[in-house]
Amino acid sequence: MPARTLEAHIRHHQPRVTVIELHGEVNAFAEETLNTAYGEAEGQNPEVILLNFSDVDYINSTGIALIVSLLARARKSHRQLLSCGLSEHYVEIFNITRLADFMSVYPDETSALADAAKDTTH
Amino acid sequence: MTTPSTPSGDMQPRDATYWAQQGTNLKLSDVPAGAINLNVEGRSVVGPLQGFGKMWQKTYRVRLVDALVQPTEVIATWKENFQSFWPKGNRFYAPLTGITPGEVALLNLKTGGMPLSTGVLVLYADDESFTLMTPQGHMFAGWITFSAYVDDGATVAQAQVLMRANDPIYEMGLTMGGHKQEDKFWEHTLKSLAARFGVLAPVQIQAVCVDPKRKWAHAKNIRHNAAMRTVLSAPSRWFHRGRKQ
Numbered sequence: 001m002p003a004r005t006l007e008a009h010i011r012h013h014q015p016r017v018t019v020i021e022l023h024g025e026v027n028a029f030a031e032e033t034l035n036t037a038y039g040e041a042e043g044q045n046p047e048v049i050l051l052n053f054s055d056v057d058y059i060n061s062t063g064i065a066l067i068v069s070l071l072a073r074a075r076k077s078h079r080q081l082l083s084c085g086l087s088e089h090y091v092e093i094f095n096i097t098r099l100a101d102f103m104s105v106y107p108d109e110t111s112a113l114a115d116a117a118k119d120t121t122h
Numbered sequence: 123m124t125t126p127s128t129p130s131g132d133m134q135p136r137d138a139t140y141w142a143q144q145g146t147n148l149k150l151s152d153v154p155a156g157a158i159n160l161n162v163e164g165r166s167v168v169g170p171l172q173g174f175g176k177m178w179q180k181t182y183r184v185r186l187v188d189a190l191v192q193p194t195e196v197i198a199t200w201k202e203n204f205q206s207f208w209p210k211g212n213r214f215y216a217p218l219t220g221i222t223p224g225e226v227a228l229l230n231l232k233t234g235g236m237p238l239s240t241g242v243l244v245l246y247a248d249d250e251s252f253t254l255m256t257p258q259g260h261m262f263a264g265w266i267t268f269s270a271y272v273d274d275g276a277t278v279a280q281a282q283v284l285m286r287a288n289d290p291i292y293e294m295g296l297t298m299g300g301h302k303q304e305d306k307f308w309e310h311t312l313k314s315l316a317a318r319f320g321v322l323a324p325v326q327i328q329a330v331c332v333d334p335k336r337k338w339a340h341a342k343n344i345r346h347n348a349a350m351r352t353v354l355s356a357p358s359r360w361f362h363r364g365r366k367q
Contacts, residue, residue: 028269058137061246061253061267065179065284068170072177072333089135096142097245097255097265098169 004057006030008037017116018046019109023055026063038070047079048116052109054085064097071103080104084112140248142224148243148257150226157215157228160355161348162241165257170332173263173286174340175293177333178301180283182308183326185276189319193270194249196279200268200315201252207314209307223247227254233261233349234295234303237356240348242266256288259348261300263288279315281308286337289344293336301329 004024011019018041026034041049051067053059059067067083074081084106086094094100106112147166153159170177186196200207201221205214211232217225221244231238240260246253251269256262264285271278283304287293292300309325316323 028271057135060137060140060248061251061265062269062282065265065267065282068284069179069332071171076333076335087135089138093141096167098167098172102171 003027003029006033006056008033010037010041012044012046013050013113014117016047017050017113018044018048019050019052019113021052021055025058026053026056026066027058027060028062030063031066034066034070038073042073042077042079049074049079049081050109050112050116051081051083052085053083053090054108056085056090057087059090059093064093064099067099067103071099075102080116082106082112082116084109137248140223140246142243142245142255148226148241150228150241152218154215154218154228157213158230158237158239158352159228160239161259161346161351162226162228162239162257165241165259165346167243167245167255167257168260168263168288168343169255170264170284170286172340172343174289174337174343175262175287175296176331176336177286178283179330179332180285180305180308181326181328182281182305182312183328184279184312184316184321184323185273186279186316186319186321187276187323189277189316189321191277191319193272193277196270196277196315196319197250197252197268199318200270200279201247203318207311207318209310212307217244221247221252234300236349237352238349239352256285258288258343259346259351260288261292261295261349262286263343279312281312283308284332286333289347290341291344291347291350305329 006024009021013019020037020041071081082104147164148162150163213230215228223244225244226241228241242254245255253265253267255265262285267282269280287296305327312325
């Protein structure tokens with residue numbers, strides 16, 4: 001199966017939430033796309049950035065490291081980074097790598113946004 | 123912080139066999155002869171988010187110019203001979219099954235002249251890369267990914283470390299020469315790997331501070347410090363060795 005280059009699309013959902021929709025594979029070649037998309041999302045100054053992995057079919061260990069560096073950037077600027085749409089396999093990987101200790105993982109975008117809305121109204 | 127997930131109807135992902143299946147607590151399948159098995163069994167693995175110090179991404183690269191070698195061949199050679207590329211005085215006791223996902227390797231190292239017994243989990247391994255993850259008590263919390271790829275007509279071998287010092291003592295050590303020592307370690311390793319393919323080439327080093335903040339909430343990691351535990355347990359190991367003889 002040929003590798004799918006990562007593409008990222010940014011959407012505002014609520015004034016305080018920006019969604020980064022990811023399509024393709026998160027590997028060493030995804031660095032520029034991921035960092036550019038994150039920078040663009042961050043530029044809108046949201047409280048929450050949601051990574052939507054619904055259309056991501058492959059993440060390798062370099063990809064996990066890229067996600068960790070995004071998480072570090074988010075924590076540095078006191079933003080919440082959430083994820084949704086991961087397959088069961090990658091939820092397990094997020095647990096093994098202990099990324100899930102610092103990043104809430106939701107089954108889909110609706111539940112992530114509902115939770116984000118709850119958090120921001122408190 | 124994990125909410126139950128996930129989209130249903132998933133097929134077996136193509137990388138399922140590349141990742142470690144075991145949970146966060148390390149289990150050793152065997153202890154190679156001569157290895158000191160300390161600070162490994164039952165320890166949790168820790169990623170860079172669980173560490174204490176500044177978060178660094180350090181990349182070491184060597185271009186295997188003029189060597190007609192494919193990335194998969196570089197990685198196969200690296201996995202098979204991992205220990206032989208290390209500087210003298212440091213031992214990597216590979217698992218009997220080799221560098222395969224989920225296996226645990228013991229490390230007996232010298233850091234700043236002090237002995238350090240620890241280990242690593244093989245978190246990920248495919249034909250073009252493999253990743254080791256450290257346990258509690260190791261010098262740093264994080265991952266080292268070894269990979270090879272083709273760039274501008276040449277195969278490049280790379281080691282990339284994403285890490286935080288595990289506790290304040292290690293952070294002080296890294297600041298006071300530890301980073302330099304680590305750079306020398308991986309520089310030696312990559313030069314030795316390149317030499318295996320008949321290449322004499324410089325190693326490029328790039329260090330990026332991903333997060334300059336120290337995580338004081340994780341200062342208590344010091345209770346697992348493997349260097350202190352290795353030194354403190356030395357008299358008892360000598361005593362037991364003496365009794366056996």
